Amino acid sequence: MTNLVQLKRPAHSVAVAAEPDEETRTVVMNFLEGRRTLSRDELRDNDITRYQVTKFYQEQIRKSGYFEQLKHIVEPSLQEFQSPGRLDTSGEGDNTVVPGLQHKYKQTGLLLVTDRCASYCRYCFRKRIVGKTSDEIAPDYWEVAEYIRAHPEMNNVLLSGGDPFVLSTEKLHRIMDHLLPIPHLTSIRFGTKTIAFYPPRFADPELPGLFERILKAGKTPLIVTHFDHIGEISEEAENNIKKLRGVGVQFLNQSVLLGKVNDDPKILADTFQKCHSIGTQPYYLFQGRPVKGASHFQVPLRRGVEIVREVNQRLAGIQKTFKYIMSHYTGKIEILDLGDDNRLYLRYHQCKHVEKIGKMFSRPYREGAYWLDDLTDDTQVVHRPEYISAVAS
Numbered sequence: 001m002t003n004l005v006q007l008k009r010p011a012h013s014v015a016v017a018a019e020p021d022e023e024t025r026t027v028v029m030n031f032l033e034g035r036r037t038l039s040r041d042e043l044r045d046n047d048i049t050r051y052q053v054t055k056f057y058q059e060q061i062r063k064s065g066y067f068e069q070l071k072h073i074v075e076p077s078l079q080e081f082q083s084p085g086r087l088d089t090s091g092e093g094d095n096t097v098v099p100g101l102q103h104k105y106k107q108t109g110l111l112l113v114t115d116r117c118a119s120y121c122r123y124c125f126r127k128r129i130v131g132k133t134s135d136e137i138a139p140d141y142w143e144v145a146e147y148i149r150a151h152p153e154m155n156n157v158l159l160s161g162g163d164p165f166v167l168s169t170e171k172l173h174r175i176m177d178h179l180l181p182i183p184h185l186t187s188i189r190f191g192t193k194t195i196a197f198y199p200p201r202f203a204d205p206e207l208p209g210l211f212e213r214i215l216k217a218g219k220t221p222l223i224v225t226h227f228d229h230i231g232e233i234s235e236e237a238e239n240n241i242k243k244l245r246g247v248g249v250q251f252l253n254q255s256v257l258l259g260k261v262n263d264d265p266k267i268l269a270d271t272f273q274k275c276h277s278i279g280t281q282p283y284y285l286f287q288g289r290p291v292k293g294a295s296h297f298q299v300p301l302r303r304g305v306e307i308v309r310e311v312n313q314r315l316a317g318i319q320k321t322f323k324y325i326m327s328h329y330t331g332k333i334e335i336l337d338l339g340d341d342n343r344l345y346l347r348y349h350q351c352k353h354v355e356k357i358g359k360m361f362s363r364p365y366r367e368g369a370y371w372l373d374d375l376t377d378d379t380q381v382v383h384r385p386e387y388i389s390a391v392a393s
Contacts, residue, residue: 032077046081047293050131053119056234057197064231069267072260073121073228077296080122085290087128091329092136095352098147100138105331105350107155109148112137113175114162118197123258123297125289125327130162137161145178148185158189158224165194169206176210180217188214191254193226195237202240208247215248222250225280229255229262230271238278245279252283257304257324258297259288265310272311272319282322287335289327290371298370305338323349328372331356338365344375 025040029051042048053074061070095104102110115134129136138144148154157179164172179185194201214221223244227233241251253275255262262268272282285308288298299307308324326333331351338344343362351357363375 029076032071032075036078047087047127048076048080049120049122049124049127049293051076051120052117052131054198056200056236057119057232060196060234061231066229066231066267069261070229070231072258072297073123074119076122079296080293083291083293083295085292085295087292089125089289089291089329090327092126096136098143099140100136101144101147103147103151103154104352106153106352106354108350109154109157111144111157111159111175112161113159113164114167116161116166117163118166118194118201121193123256123288123291123294125291125294126162127291127293141175141178145182148179148182152184155184156187156189157185158191160191163192163194164190165192165201169204169210172210173213176213180214180219185219187220187222189222189224191224191226195223195225195241196227196232196234199234199237199240202237202244208244211244211247211249220250221248222252224283225251225253225275227253227255227271227275227280228258229267230274233271233274233278241278241280251280253280254284254286255282255322256286256288256297257299257307259299261297263299263303263307265307265314268307269311269314272315272322276319276321282319284325285322287324287326287371290373295370300367301335301344301369301371301374302338302365302367305335305344308335309337325349326372330372333372336360344369346372 026037027040027043028035028037051074057074061067061073064070091104092102092110095102097103100112102112104110112129112134115129115132115137117130120131124130128134148157159172159175176188179188211221225241245251253272255268255271257263257268262271268285275282287301287304288295290298304324312320324335326335326346330348331353332349334347334349336345336347339362342365344365345360345362347358347360348356363372364378366375369375
């Protein structure tokens, strides 16, 4: 896939402006805020994601009419140096059961198949892995399959990374060699933003055969696209989604709520309406995570709740299929509402401790909070049963 390489940039663009000087170990970079000369150690110590973007995506966002918003997804900013946080915000390391395979939720396996992406998002929550050579990527699919066989409660696997579609179709077939014979797996998911960054990948004439093979094995193939903004949805992406739906692939979409990018009810509603119209069901809207070097993308929880309310006011009932989710260390937490008692109401959508799934809880809201950990657990019994009934219904 020779198109998925780091591109030389025009003079007016904002990324790497010179090759590293091997003697001085410095890099000249053009950030959104201007050019800087930095040592390679500074970049490493601050976990600054490498710059890489496809020509297709650059052209798409420039002609979309939304370049001023979408440039923040791929262009480096000096804010990355001042963004506090952690590199593993949801306990992926703690839930790794064999190299490359995570088993946090009972029914689901998360399989990291590559540490590369077509382009690199500045808000990435796996900055510790992507664009690097990582030992968290599955080295032995036989070992992965043996673990899954021993855990019949696991009925689906999500291939992620990195992005599985930077791998060749032949490589994906070789991974399927290990997964498809497992009888209790009923679905295989592929998480990808390549559909936005380089949709020609999905025109590969060999790709339909991969999904037909999954179907013949009695399993459901799903692609979870990652469109954060309507301006990312190209005509070529639409056409390739339509073709793959024709061979039986189901499509879901997840987005991340991002400051300066899509923290606008109209933009998100337009994005979800567009996804719905092309057969890509809106699935999750994620609260931005407190990731080191990326936490400046976070939107306050109050504002997030207000945005989601307004988004739902703009959507038809059949388009309201997404959940506003915080992917927390303890589990996937659905953010329900901020009550007039100034408490944030939440519910576990997924949790390692299954007894918590579906249970509602609340925290007193603190202005400027971005994450569950910013809110105090006062351990009080919720005192507004009539409000809980209204939210739960």
